[in-house]
Amino acid sequence: MIKKTLLCSAIVAATAMTSLAHAEVKLGFLGGFTGPIESLAPPIYQGAQLAISQINEQGGILGGQTLTISSADTTCTDASAAINAADRMINTENVVAIVGALCSGATIAAANNVAVPAGVVMVSPASTSPAIAEINDNDLVFRTTPSDSYQGEVLARLLLSKGIKEVVVTYVNNDYGQGLANAFSATYEAEGGFIAANAAHEDGKADYRSELGSLASSGVDNLLVLAYADTSGQTILRQAYESGNFTQYIGADGMVGDALVNAVGADVLEGMIATRPGKPDIPGTEAYAEAARAIGMDPNAVFASQAYDAAFLLALAIEKNGSAERAGLNEALRAVALPPGEVILPGEWEKAVQLLAEGKEINYEGAAGTQDFDERGNVPGVIEEMVVRDGSFQTVGLIE
Structure with a gap:
């Protein structure tokens, strides 16, 4: 009986370990795949996907889990579509955080009606309206492009x-x-x-x-x-x-x-x-450009590097937070984006994970800029x- 109990316990433990190894951590992407920026949206999404692929190639997130990203269409101009897309990402797909939206009106609608009430961090790579900084967002809305x-x-x-x-x-x-x-x-x-x-x-x-x-x-x-x-x-x-x-x-x-x-x-x-919005002449921009060219992607595609930074930063914040919980992610995002700390460039996921595991501070210097968020979630550019x-x-x- 004791042997049988031990055998059952071993099976349960092995199953749990296998389940953990194949577990997923999910981000959402809100893009204007139809509508007035439909020709611009695919390369922007590809920028975010590049960051995700690099992370998974370097061991994944939170001890070997796979990082994934799901997308939804806001149409760019329809507030109802943006709200519905955000609702699906947050309440059905159960994403940890969102890259997006792209168009400013879509970001405002999604934030006010879904993300902020749910306590979900949004990092937009393309919403440039000054009105983004006026959202009553509980420090949950950020952007990687200048106003x-x-x-x-x-x-x-x-x-x-x-x-x-x-x-x-x-x-x-x-x-x-x-x-x-x-x-x-x-x-x-x-x-x-x-x-x-x-x-x-x-x-x-x-x-x-x-x-x-x-x-x-x-x-x-x-x-x-x-x-x-x-x-x-x-x-x-x-x-x-x-x-x-x-x-x-x-x-x-x-x-x-x-x-x-x-x-x-x-x-x-x-x-x-x-x-x-352009890219300053810093090491991160060239690191991103090399990675983009290696997969046949245009490194100069508008807002693609900003999308890369948004996805990579959110992944770093999740790793810093120590779990796929939404709570505390905004504080972790600021911690990995701002100095002091050892500089992390695009693609340096393994290095960042090791430093965080050792309890050290990191400072991401990105593909599109330093990404040093101010008190309203804006960045210099x-x-x-x-x-x-x-x-x-x-x-x-x-x-x-």
């Missing part, structure tokens, strides 16, 4: 430095467009620029000729479009060209994608100026100038 309050200022000064002293502006009527337009306008006008017309537009329409006619009536031929490459931004640029009223096209991060150039025409957009040249968006350089 548009900074990008708008930089874009304004870039145009002025090029002698573009008057523009007309149209922006998509949501948190992203409004925040970026406000930041741009304040700096541009304060520093001597003239905005001849400034008008919101609704996303997803088939015809913007009326709006373009109003803008063109000012006589200014420099058109700044703060919108999305796959929907209103694309349609506006195509119809602006057809009108013959504009000669210089300008955009920001939501417009940067070769799908836009292909749809509107390389000859039409040749010389278009744009800005987007750099902005790079883009230009359409020879049929694609090309990087001119970081803007000082």
